Amino acid sequence: AAPVQVQLVVPMAVVFSPGSMPGDLPRPLPFRDLEEMEISVNLRTSVTSRYEMLYRSTTGQEEAALAAATAREADAALHPLQDTPLGSLTMYVVPETSSLLPQGIDVYVGKHRSALVRAGGSLAALQAQLREVAQVMSFTATSIAAVLSDRVPNGHLSPDARRYLKSSLGYEITFSLLNPDPKSHTVDWDIEGAVNRFVKPVLDKLSLVANFSVDSQILYYAVLGVTPRYDKESSSFLLSAHSLPHVINPVEARLGSSAASLYPVLNFLLYVPERSHTPLYIQDKDGAPVSTNAFHSPRWGGIMVYNVEAPASPQASFPVHVDVDMARVMEVFLAQLRLLFGLSREEVPPEFLLESPGNEGLADWELDHLLWAHTVENIATVSTTLTSLAQLLDKIGNIVIKDDVASEVYRAVAAVQSAVTELSLGHLHAAFQASKEAVTSSERAFFDPSLLHLLYFPDDQKFAIYIPLFLPMAVPILLSLAKIVRETRQRKKEATKMD
Amino acid sequence: FQDQAEQFLRSGHTNNWAVLVCTSRFWFNYRHVANTLSVYRSVKRLGIPDSHIVLMLADDMACNPRNPKPATVFSHKNMELNVYGDDVEVDYRSYEVTVENFLRVLTGRIPPSTPRSKRLLSDDRSNILIYMTGHGGNGFLKFQDSEEITNVELADAFEQMWQKRRYNELLFIIDTCQGASMYERFYSPNIMALASSQVGEDSLSHQPDLGIGVHLMDRYTFYVLEFLEEIHPASQTNMNDLFQVCPKSLCVSTPGHRTDLFQRDPQNVLITDFFGSVRKVEITTEALSLDRDVAGSESKFPEEELATEPLKYAEQLPVAQIIHQKPKQKDWHPPGGFILGLWALIIMVFFKTYGIKHMKHVF
Numbered sequence: 001a002a003p004v005q006v007q008l009v010v011p012m013a014v015v016f017s018p019g020s021m022p023g024d025l026p027r028p029l030p031f032r033d034l035e036e037m038e039i040s041v042n043l044r045t046s047v048t049s050r051y052e053m054l055y056r057s058t059t060g061q062e063e064a065a066l067a068a069a070t071a072r073e074a075d076a077a078l079h080p081l082q083d084t085p086l087g088s089l090t091m092y093v094v095p096e097t098s099s100l101l102p103q104g105i106d107v108y109v110g111k112h113r114s115a116l117v118r119a120g121g122s123l124a125a126l127q128a129q130l131r132e133v134a135q136v137m138s139f140t141a142t143s144i145a146a147v148l149s150d151r152v153p154n155g156h157l158s159p160d161a162r163r164y165l166k167s168s169l170g171y172e173i174t175f176s177l178l179n180p181d182p183k184s185h186t187v188d189w190d191i192e193g194a195v196n197r198f199v200k201p202v203l204d205k206l207s208l209v210a211n212f213s214v215d216s217q218i219l220y221y222a223v224l225g226v227t228p229r230y231d232k233e234s235s236s237f238l239l240s241a242h243s244l245p246h247v248i249n250p251v252e253a254r255l256g257s258s259a260a261s262l263y264p265v266l267n268f269l270l271y272v273p274e275r276s277h278t279p280l281y282i283q284d285k286d287g288a289p290v291s292t293n294a295f296h297s298p299r300w301g302g303i304m305v306y307n308v309e310a311p312a313s314p315q316a317s318f319p320v321h322v323d324v325d326m327a328r329v330m331e332v333f334l335a336q337l338r339l340l341f342g343l344s345r346e347e348v349p350p351e352f353l354l355e356s357p358g359n360e361g362l363a364d365w366e367l368d369h370l371l372w373a374h375t376v377e378n379i380a381t382v383s384t385t386l387t388s389l390a391q392l393l394d395k396i397g398n399i400v401i402k403d404d405v406a407s408e409v410y411r412a413v414a415a416v417q418s419a420v421t422e423l424s425l426g427h428l429h430a431a432f433q434a435s436k437e438a439v440t441s442s443e444r445a446f447f448d449p450s451l452l453h454l455l456y457f458p459d460d461q462k463f464a465i466y467i468p469l470f471l472p473m474a475v476p477i478l479l480s481l482a483k484i485v486r487e488t489r490q491r492k493k494e495a496t497k498m499d
Numbered sequence: 500f501q502d503q504a505e506q507f508l509r510s511g512h513t514n515n516w517a518v519l520v521c522t523s524r525f526w527f528n529y530r531h532v533a534n535t536l537s538v539y540r541s542v543k544r545l546g547i548p549d550s551h552i553v554l555m556l557a558d559d560m561a562c563n564p565r566n567p568k569p570a571t572v573f574s575h576k577n578m579e580l581n582v583y584g585d586d587v588e589v590d591y592r593s594y595e596v597t598v599e600n601f602l603r604v605l606t607g608r609i610p611p612s613t614p615r616s617k618r619l620l621s622d623d624r625s626n627i628l629i630y631m632t633g634h635g636g637n638g639f640l641k642f643q644d645s646e647e648i649t650n651v652e653l654a655d656a657f658e659q660m661w662q663k664r665r666y667n668e669l670l671f672i673i674d675t676c677q678g679a680s681m682y683e684r685f686y687s688p689n690i691m692a693l694a695s696s697q698v699g700e701d702s703l704s705h706q707p708d709l710g711i712g713v714h715l716m717d718r719y720t721f722y723v724l725e726f727l728e729e730i731h732p733a734s735q736t737n738m739n740d741l742f743q744v745c746p747k748s749l750c751v752s753t754p755g756h757r758t759d760l761f762q763r764d765p766q767n768v769l770i771t772d773f774f775g776s777v778r779k780v781e782i783t784t785e786a787l788s789l790d791r792d793v794a795g796s797e798s799k800f801p802e803e804e805l806a807t808e809p810l811k812y813a814e815q816l817p818v819a820q821i822i823h824q825k826p827k828q829k830d831w832h833p834p835g836g837f838i839l840g841l842w843a844l845i846i847m848v849f850f851k852t853y854g855i856k857h858m859k860h861v862f
Contacts, residue, residue: 150623150664163513163779166622197793225732244780246732249546252776257550259615264622284782294783299513299624302783331786339783359790388662446663449610453655454602473845480848 002387003044004148004380008372009426010138011088012053014130017066019095020119021057022126030056035131039141041148047376051134052426058092066092071100072355075110082114086208087368087428089137090114091130106351107133112364136348137365139372143342147377150384163298164342167374167381169440170211170263173199174301175333176255177324178222181274185308186319189270191216194326202334202361206341208432209370213261224271225250228280234289237273237280239305244282244295247303266340267301268333272308272322279307294332302336304329334361341370371432375419378435382416385442392451399456405448412441510763512626512667515776516619517542517552520601522633522642524558524593529713530704532560533574534632534674534720536582541727542628543586545775553604553619555591557633557643567711574716574724576708590617598648605629606659623664628672628773632720635675637698638683654684661687668761670773674719676701679755691761691768693741695719696752703751718750732775738765 016029032054039047058066065077074092082090094100096119101108106129108116115133119126146164165171175195179187195214203212224247228237239247257265273280281289282305296302306329308322338344343366345354357363386409393399415438422431519542521535539554560572561583572583591600603609604619621627633640639647660666671692673681678694685692695702695717704714705721716724722745730736742756742765758765771777 163511163624198789201793241780241782244782245777246546248778248780249548249732249776252546253543253548253550255548257615262615262618262620282782284784290782290784292783292786294786295780296783297513297778297780299622300778304783327789327791328786331789332783334789335786336783338787339781356788359793361787385663388659391662392659447607447609449603449608452599452602452606452608453659454599454652477845477848480852484848484851 002383004383005046006376006379006420007048007050007424008139008144008376009050009052009424010134011426012051012130012134013084013088013090014053014055015058015062015090015092016055016119017058017063017092017094017098020093020098022119022121022123024123025055026123030054035127037141039144041145045148045380047144047148049139051131053130062092066094066100068100071102071108071110071116071353074100074116075108075112075114075355078114079110079112082112084113085427085429086371086432087138087426088113089134089365091133092116093119093126096120102353104351105353108353109133109137109355109365110363111355111357111360113137113368132349133352136352138368143369143373144376146342147373148380164373165264165266165299165340167377167439168210168264169436170213170261172258172261172263172265173203173212173214173337174255174257174265174267175214175216176267176269177216177218178251178269178271179218179220180223180272181276182220182319184275184318184320185272185322187218187272187322187324189218189324189329190326194330198327198330198334198359201359202337205360205362205367206370208367208429209374211263213258213263215258217256219251219254222251222254223274228273228277234281237277238289239280239282240287241283241285245297248297248300264299265301266337268336269301269303270324270329271303271305272324273305275310275318278310280305281307292332292335294336296336296339298340301340302333304332338362338366342373343369368428371428375423375428375432375435378432378439379416379419379423382412382435382438382442385446386412386416389442389446389451392453396453396456398459399451399453402448402450405445405450408441408445408448412438412445415441510626510668510768510772511624512772513624513779514621515547515551515626515628515773516621517547517628517630517774518555518604518619519552520555520596520629520631520633521557522596522631522640524643526558526560526563526565527713528558528633529560529572529711530716531632532556532558533572533582533716535630536572536587537574537716537720537724538630538672538727539587540582540584541724541730542774545727545730545771546732547774547776549586549588550616551776552588553590553617554588555596555601555604556589556593557596558593565712573708573711574721576706576715578708578710588616594643596643598642598646598652601642601648602652602656605656607663607665619665621665624667625665626668626670626773627666628670630672630674631681632674632717635673635677635681637677638680640673640675640681650681650684653681654686657685657690658687661689668763668772672723674702674717678702679757682757685757685760688760689762690757691738691765692757694755695745695750697755700752719745719752719754722749727770727774730770730774732771732777734769734771736770738768738770741770 032052034053035051037049039049041047061081062078065081066074068074068077078092084090090113092114094116098118100116101118106118115137117129117133175191177187177189179185199214206212226239226243226247228239231238251269255267282293282295284290294302294304306324311320338361343362348354355363415434419431419434419438422434519535519539521531523531535556539552542552560566561570568578570583571581574580574582607619609618631640635641638650641647657669668689671682671690674695676696677698677700679697682692682694703718705716705718707714726741726744745754747753
């Protein structure tokens with residue numbers, strides 16, 4: 001793989017509120033410091049992270065904001081005072097005795113790009129804490145290594161680490177309602193309304209990352225691949241965890257995808273079980289029913305089972321009309337969408353309190369997480385693609401490079417260089433846009449139909465074809481030509497002799 | 500900890516693709532189409548959807564005018580098993596099955612107008628099964644009786660796929676004469692290959708059906724199909740069992756396999772890793788909490804109120820004209836410059852050498 005050397009710069013502001021400054025500050029505020037760390041992936045790929053910190057004290061307005069009652073209010077009040085572009089972080093250090101942070105919580109991470117950190121002791125301890133917070137809010141060694149997974153030597157990363165959606169220019173999201181028993185249930189789902197109310201805010205926030213297109217469909221008589229078994233104790237039907245992988249297959253054939261676009265498709269299926277299999281619950285590995293009644297598959301999508309209550313009176317006429325509670329459904333689907341992108345809050349240390357992102361679906365720093373990962377992934381992809389293209393051109397000497405392919409290559413090189421530069425300056429947004437442009441150009445160049453190696457014959461093949469045809473025919477011609485030349489020369493000699 | 504160890508032995512793929520190629524045309528090569536359709540059928544049964552299968556059939560046997568049982572392709576004599584069915588989706592048919600198209604599908608260097616169903620949209624976490632059948636020789640496979648693909652070209656195509664990480668692991672199965680020569684030149688990692696016969700051996704066909712009049716299947720694929728019929732999506736059968744299929748006593752040829760480029764031990768590779776589509780699944784443990792009282796934004800697409808005229812089609816196919824047309828006169832073209840020049844050179848040299856006096860005998 002091609003060598004990649006990238007420096008990821010995160011501008012950070014560490015703001016000390018009164019009473020929170022550690023005793024052993026090396027210089028009076030404000031001052032700058034930086035911390036570098038190497039995330040080495042393999043011999044030729046190295047990613048260094050550089051946190052450029054500016055230590056300062058609070059302004060009057062910030063102090064007023066920090067005087068709020070709860071951390072959430074403080075965060076909301078601080079947000080308009082911040083000037084944090086994409087990729088940068090602000091940390092407010094509050095005194096140890098501050099009541100903003102609840103007991104046992106040392107760090108509060110807000111919805112935007114700031115965090116409240118409880119002061120505690122020396123500068124070194126604070127810096128260790130800040131480092132942890134910064135890693136949670138931007139990128140960790142694991143998240144970067146996962147993105148560069150094809151360069152990681154085997155055995156260092158488990159196969160499951162590379163399961164998040166790859167960086168792509170767009171994604172197609174398809175919501176499907178599966179009704180296997182239309183005789184019993186007439187299911188009505190206001191998908192358009194749900195998409196407008198719940199899904200659009202999240203996709204608008206993610207629109208920086210990629211283009212999203214949403215469609216929906218209803219499939220009738222689509223059954224799951226597995227027959228659930230009846231459990232007497234809970235008088236319900238259960239799908240065990242190890243039968244889940246086989247559920248998707250029969251349905252997948254009917255899901256379809258848009259013929260025009262080549263973007264990866266994310267399928268979200270809502271399954272309303274048949275009357276004979278209601279209620280249906282999903283069991284996890286320990287046999288306990290799952291609260292969301294849903295499961296997802298990496299790089300594919302998710303399935304949620306929506307149980308319909310049996311009608312109160314036994315003489316109810318079938319089909320029963322069902323109005324799907326779209327809010328509950330979208331809560332699960334959007335949670336699955338986050339997990340598919342790799343935004344999970346599971347590996348956060350216990351003393352951290354993370355603010356819920358609300359209807360936006362993801363916090364600003366989680367968006368940054370995605371952008372860091374995708375930018376590094378794009379840069380690595382471009383360098384591999386261009387190197388491989390160069391190797392192809394070396395191997396087939398007489399390949400013809402069209403002008404537009406050449407210009408795409410130049411554009412890709414310029415864009416990736418700009419992306420690396422922007423990263424080293426700490427401009428995440430510009431770096432991401434440049435990396436996207438680089439990927440588009442390099443893919444267009446690499447996959448150009450004219451570069452098929454079949455179309456270009458090596459020279460030895462040309463010889464092998466033409467020599468057996470022309471050599472036998474050429475032998476008498478060449479010999480005769482030689483004879484002619486000899487005769488002409490002789491005649492010339494005789495002519496001179498005669499004279 | 501056991502779980503972790505298990506994880507390392509399992510494949511890291513998230514989706515499956517299959518590229519199934521039959522390269523022979525003509526009615527007497529019925530068995531090659533039946534071979535490919537049997538593998539197609541098994542692969543669909545084990546879970547790979549049509550959207551992830553690229554099926555290339557070089558000729559149409561089901562609707563061939565010589566087929567006594569139209570719309571069927573049988574794989575067992577006495578017409579026990581119809582592998583054509585009613586949901587076969589052929590992506591590349593008839594003359595579209597060429598070496599160029601096959602290599603374009605593999606490498607992805609495909610014209611932008613190609614529809615999604617004709618593309619191999621695999622990524623770095625895809626396991627791909629490639630099955631090829633037809634007439635082959637030492638180092639080549641014949642396409643359509645007019646061109647061939649060499650083992651070097653195939654190996655280069657796989658290398659181009661690897662460079663762009665278009666596969667996680669690849670299983671290559673070939674059922675032709677001297678099939679093992681096709682996988683000799685592979686040099687990209689994570690490829691496992693199986694062939695029906697070694698170099699110098701012929702792969703033989705299985706049984707003729709007297710009602711249809713041709714051989715229905717090749718031996719190797721027949722026994723592979725029998726083996727696959729026992730596999731269901733949850734089976735734990737591994738590749739070592741597939742290597743044992745069709746010993747010399749049944750197959751007459753010696754099937755071969757190549758695993759040196761493959762990283763995992765074949766014992767740990769499940770058949771369903773390539774032939775099926777068993778997805779990794781995770782339980783969703785948490786949901787978001789959304790504010791339900793939020794008003795949605797206006798739908799971006801206003802109602803389209805264009806009055807549309809009923810569509811009319813212009814007469815595109817003047818059938819009457821075509822049927823009664825006389826055959827077009829083929830224009831006479833003078834011979835090309837190169838040929839003329841060559842003959843002029845030969846004639847000139849002949850007469851210069853042997854003397855002009857022979858000219859009068861010619862004219």
